[in-house]
Amino acid sequence: MNTADLGLPVDVPSTALFTDHYELTMLQAALKAGTAERRSVFEVFTRRLPEGRRYGVVAGTGRVLDAVENFRFDPGVLGFLRERSVIDAETLDWLAGYRFSGDVWGYQEGEVYFPGSPIMRVEGTFAECVLLETVILSILNHDSAIAAAASRMSSAAGGRPLIEMGARRTHELAAVAASRAAYLGGFTSTSDLAAGFRYGIPTVGTSAHAFTLLHDRERDAFQAQVDSLGRNTTLLVDTYDVTEAVRTAVEVAGPELGAVRIDSGDLLLVAHRVRQQLDELGATETRIIVTSDLDEYAIASLAAAPVDAYGVGTQLVTGSGHPTCSMVYKLVARAESADPTEPLVPVAKKSTGGKTSVGGRKWAARRLDEHGVAEAEVVGTGPVPEELKDRQLLVRLIEDGRVLSRESLDVVRERHVAARANLPLSATQLSRGEAVIPTEYV
Structure with a gap:
């Protein structure tokens, strides 16, 4: 191996x-x-x-x-x-x-x-x-925490694609595991090439603010990117003035421009303005991708915004506040x-002190109600x-x-x-609450 x-x-x-x-x-x-x-x-x-x-x-x-x-x-x-x-x-x-x-x-x-x-x-x-304890817990605690955060974000996104882009916010090896766990939890792609190489996860990425700042004019940066990657690329439009950048992006790439990315500001407000501007410029199929320290709550708040995809980094790879299970x-x-x-x-x-455990070799089953929805986690030894x-x-x-x-x-x-999908509907609510179904010991 x-x-x-x-x-x-x-x-x-x-x-x-x-x-x-x-x-x-x-x-x-x-x-x-x-x-x-x-x-x-x-x-x-x-x-x-x-x-x-x-x-x-x-x-x-x-x-x-x-x-x-x-x-x-x-x-x-x-x-x-x-x-x-x-x-x-x-x-x-x-x-x-x-x-x-x-x-x-x-x-x-x-x-x-x-x-x-x-x-x-x-x-x-x-x-x-006993020798396997630490490595098993290390893997399961980390990966399950990331997958749980990813699952909540996926629910909040309501079917819109999610890009994992947290490699720079965690240890380089943890980043690969985090990408795998995020993909499991509902993300559709990653920026991390090591994760793509090891696990076959689709990888995406275009350019950062540094690329725009490298060039004498924003237009020159956009032109260089379109010449290299094609009109279907994603142009980053918030390095300077967003309105001017969107206008320039469509002028350079034409209405076939693939997407624009917004990485700062009031994302709800800016997304609506950018969508209106793109439509007025004839770029009605150009998608809007938003990034900037998103978590499941921020994603949910953008549900009514004309956003086509989300990029998530720090909050994802840190378990959105809960980095271990x-x-x-x-x-x-x-x-x-x-x-x-x-x-x-x-x-x-x-x-x-709450650290008791239940003895015996256990089995577990999930009891469903008459509608096929989970109603209890049943754990037993007999x-x-x-x-x-x-x-x-x-x-x-x-x-x-x-x-x-x-x-x-x-x-x-x-x-x-x-x-x-087999859990009660309240499982996907972001409001605080207890486990969606009880655990029963028999």
């Missing part, structure tokens, strides 16, 4: 160090205690949704599968651990042969989730499962010995009720250490559209 597919520098051979120090010290202690090989079940879930969010979006599953497959302790990684005396020689020897050989179940990527939803379940020995990875069941036939015993954290058996949400992703299948982003995008 090419590590570039993970969004990693090409000189990073594995994902094994995308973990916390204490995962390895736990492993060492468990190996010494003879408990490392006990069969265990870990689950990923969140105790609550970010404030004001009505649903979450599962994103990053495909990247998790790649990360687990590439979780290898090669000589360079082992040398680093040895040099730093992170763990002892016996544990290093154990890690040299590490290959995850367990099972992973999860909600399908693009699905929605709610508080308590067991969106991923990792099964195997304690030793092999606060997902956790908890041991919920384990055997009492290393005997592989030993039954599993439910375990759970019972501390105060037999699945007959009426919910065909509504179960967890599918096997990895079996005996082998990834069963990988899905295209287009399939995942379509799944998310369908999942969101």
Whole structure:
């Protein structure tokens, strides 16, 4: 596997160090205690949704599968651990042969989730499962936060195209993952070429204010761009005077001008004025694209404006105020010995302060009302009720250490559209509120 597919520098051979120090010290202690090989079940879930969010979006599953497959302790990684005396020689020897050989179940990527939803379940020995905690949470927390913001923005846009353009507002590797998550959540293209290269996402872009400022006159800049990219290009019209720029743009490109972009000012007011001016100049098919620190609320406020597409950067790649989903990875069941036939015993954290968890290996299903609309997320540890058996949400992703299948982003995008459509209408409201459906434990 090419590590570039993970969004990693090409000189990073594995994902094994995308973990916390204490995962390895736990492993060492468990190996010494003879408990490392006990069969265990870990689950990923969140105790609550970010404030004001009505649903979450599962994103990053495909990247998790790649990360687990590439979780290898090669000589360079082992040398680093040895040099730093992170763990002892016996544990290093154990890690040299590490290959995850367990099972992973999860909600399908693009699905929605709610508080308590067991969106991923990792099964195997304690030793092999505990090592994966940090990298799984790192991916799911980041990607799901971006996808949730993207989904809200997509709903607010009402079918108008959305361009992801936040690469310059975050870490260069996070930008690639953010673009993938945004595309999953409903965005149609990205400005980030690395995301286009790795994930096949359509890429777009024309010019910035610097290009206009480079030339002696705005007209010269527009002419150079049209000569290079054709009349269907998008001209940036707010470097100086918008009204004069729109007039010049149509004079240079003709009524076949593809689009104009507005990046500042009162976007609602300016969009109406630009639309009227374009129509008066005969450029009735020229589209208007707006950018400038948009979020879902700003997009919703432009619903009545003559805007054809939105470009979103900072607010998207930071999760629109919620850059993480606060997902956790908890041991919920384990055997009492290393005997592989030993039954599993439910375990759970019972501390105060709202950080309790529910023990036991769980299933999850979504109950629908008579109209086919979701009415509850049902989570249980016993037999699945007959009426919910065909509504179960967890599918096997990895079996005996082998990834069963990988899905295209287009399939995942379509799944998310369908999942969101099956929620109550209030799910897409931007006003503050609780999860749109309750989580019931049975």
